[in-house]
Amino acid sequence: MKFWPMEEWLMYSILIAEDEDIIRKGLIKMISKMRLPIDIFYEARNGREALEYVYKFSPSIVITDIKMPVMDGLDLIGQIRKFNTNIKSIILSGYNEFSFAQKAIGLNVNEYLLKPIGKDELYNVMVKVINQLKIEEEETRQKAIKDIKIKEYQSIVLKEILDGQNDAQFTNIVIADAGITFAKQGFCVIAMYCSQKSDLAKNYFVRYIGRYICCIYINKYNNIICLVNINKEELNGVVSAISNGVDSFGSDASLGISDWSKDVKMLHGLALHAEEALDFRMVDDKRRIFSYIEIKKCKTQQLSLDVYFQEISNAIKVKNFMGLSSSIDSLFCFFKKSNAIPQVIKDSIEKLLLSNMTAAGRNIFDIPIEATRLFKICSSISDYKISIKQIILKIWENKGDNDQINSGNKIRIAIKYIEKNYEKDLSLQEVADYVNLNPSYLSCIFKKTTGLNYRDFLNKVRVEKSKVLLIQPKYKVYEIAEKVGFIDTNYYYRVFKKYTGITPNQYRYNLSNI
Template sequence: MYRVMIVEDEFIVRYGIRSMIDWEKIGMELAGEAGNGKEALELMQAGLPDILITDIKMPVMDGIELIAEVRRSSPELKIIILSNLEDFQYAKEAIKHGVSEYLVKSDMMPRDFEQALLNVKTKLDAAREERSSQAKSEEPAPRRREKFLAELIEGADGEAAAAARKAESLGMGPLRSAYVLHISLNAAELGFAEKQSAVRQTLSQAWADGQLGCEAFPDKQGDLNLLCLCGEEDGLAQVTGKAEEWIRLLAAQSGLTATVGIGGPIREWTEAKGAYEQAVWAAKQRMFLGGGRAIVHGLSGGRRSGEPPPEQIRVASNQLRAMAYASQSRELAAYLEQLFGRLADRRDPDLVPIVSLELLMILTTLWSDVSNDDRQLSELKKQYYDQLSKLETLKESKRWFLAAFEALAQHIARMYNSDRNSIMKAVQYIRQYYHQDISLQAISGYVHLSKNYFANLFKKEMGESFLECLTRIRIEKAKELLKRELKATDVGSLVGIQDPKYFSKVFKKITGVSPSEYRHLAREGKPPESAEPANAYPNVD
């Protein structure tokens, strides 16, 4: 059984998570609940869970602080974060700490939540199987060497002399020059154990000639790494050539595509941690260069591991939504081309999933606005997440988002043609009930359209916003009333604007004169035309 801890400040959400999952059926048990990060850390003093489910925004200690604290003592802990759509900018910080799954509360369905847990369980099972196979091995020396190297890349042995003595006791001899290689496999449908078996078998074949000393060892994520000992001269060329030879062998024998990141060189055992981080970063560059190759850290362009990131690339969310609502396919494509072009120039593999997730949030939010079929919408969101998780390169991601936004824009264009009558119905309602309190939420509900979709459709069809239309109609009615024997202070309330001062301000902005001045001019037969279209009547939602 894997132990699960839930950290969420809202009791109803904690209760929902508890009750929506048959924990025993999926091989898990609840190890505790907490209302904030501080309470969770106190609970963890009795023992760490295997899986942490945490909200982002919480009182006392939020989810980001909790994750950062837990990561210091348990880098291998699997984390699922929960967030609201409006907290996405805040959630980006949590994503940087390496989370296993990200779920949006409003979209969280029991089967989706269970699938997220099962995804994490698969990773835990794989790591447990790897440890078990090591424990059953009949070769204690290789096991000890793997453990030593795994500890090195975590920075466990901080003293160079002590690390050198331990390496020598394991038969690894003095270190002259070596490179750390990180192996990243494609998203093939093979299971974890099958992949590991294929990798280890071909590694033993590729390095069988003895020209380079090589030790394979897993990291805490279960990915395999290599330490390759080589001579001072042409060491990098030898290691790169051998890695590319192995990549071709793996593809030929198992059909797997591998990318190998190369970090180093190192001349002290304690430099292994930095070289490992370089190798992981280099392997991530497959996002820009494509997989099936050996990539040397620092030689492929882009930011180097450890360098501070440049200014963040921001997604113009409102601009994207406006273009989608206007069915501006060409403008949408041009913006996405530009955005992905900037990502390609930046060459920051940690930035791409954050931008992709933000684009996905925009897509799913827009579909929520324009779809009335909740079941179909849920299936579409699941399909989106599944498809996006299988994309490995920036080029594939760009192609996918271009197609997804184009499909959305075409859907909205078809809906506009069928929903135009709803706008006429809304205008008739405004003309009849202008004197009442009419909000955008209420009028969109009256015609059975989502608020955002209605607002954009109204603007497209009428050439003015709902707010501008409502204000214009109210001022037109106010002009008629001002020609009668009514007090100017009473006219505003009769047309739905209760604050006399605000009514006078809006009236003058639109007509160019105050209500009293308008009455005087009207009596003389000289009523002015409107000075400008209505554009100032906030807070109607």
């Protein structure tokens, strides 16, 4: 008899049902000495008592005698099969009759042993049954892993649909390919803003309306997006169930409820509707639940904001930051008095940021995204106003740095242009026009960047280029002067000596004697 490998021990429980105490105790003692992965033993004197243990503890293995009072072993196995088909059963019998064996086979009994039982025979049967348990557990584990992966994949597919990453007209195909099925007739999306405890709020959804949820996730704005599959008449009940606990997640927690639709092609639209409804929390702090059916009745407004925009622009130009803050306060005060809807506020702020960032020479491509992001993540309209102030201040605080960067780029471009066109009659005006700068300003930043004024820098470039030609005897000095842009040979001599300390002829002579 071999012992079970220690590293493979996964402990099981066993119930032994036998009306004869000596046999029952003997089996327990025998099995306990086999060093099998069994750590719990239950014992019963009849089938009824054994069945109570099964209902209460659900043991991994049941060994039962056939002939017992109150309830025999075969009836016990029959009841166990109705309760839990995973429990392994071993029949002990002193009767080698075909009728017993036939009934045991019909009950899917795992093993049938005749008394008296030898240790090796019992050990082999126990090992066989335990191996069956291990195989089934591994199969169950693998199936569970597969099911989890399938559900995770299906959740990802639904999330992509809700986020609009798939073409709506192909939604049916995408859902079918992912093996997603729906039990109810239609759909609704619930969006939740919660400045804190987003994960807890997500669990709250699962707890109260879990059986309706197809997909739930936290989006890029840290809002919860929940897709529920429900019949239309169930919508009010689901909304009521999830709304009752909103207060427990803070005073700013709010819900946006989409309309109901039975068309899967509308899933992305429903998500947009839920988020659009949720945006109304920013303009109505007295309510916690916002329905798209209600908010879509709000008409798009045309507000005249030119006066406010001009005040803000003027304050920025003169760097009057107190005036800037006051002007932004006035704009938001006007939003409140006009009962501006969220979309109007977002569009207006986007326009304001775009115009001022364009004037400052800043990258404008991410402005719409940033304006939307701030509106989604801020806890109140006051916080949103503060964020907008900070953005505008940063634009103009960094303007000086941007000017320096732009100036440096302009000088590099100017130098490349000079090095390419040095042989021409190259004026400061021509270079300034090329880099789109005022000549006086170019001259100033040129000296600041290179340490030389424009004319000196140009002459130095020409001298360096002439040195290359002086190596070649075929060129006369006056020809070299003309080739590098000096019209007057005498002037070329003076400039060359200024930068090298010797004349062009001396430079050529020195080269010939090397």
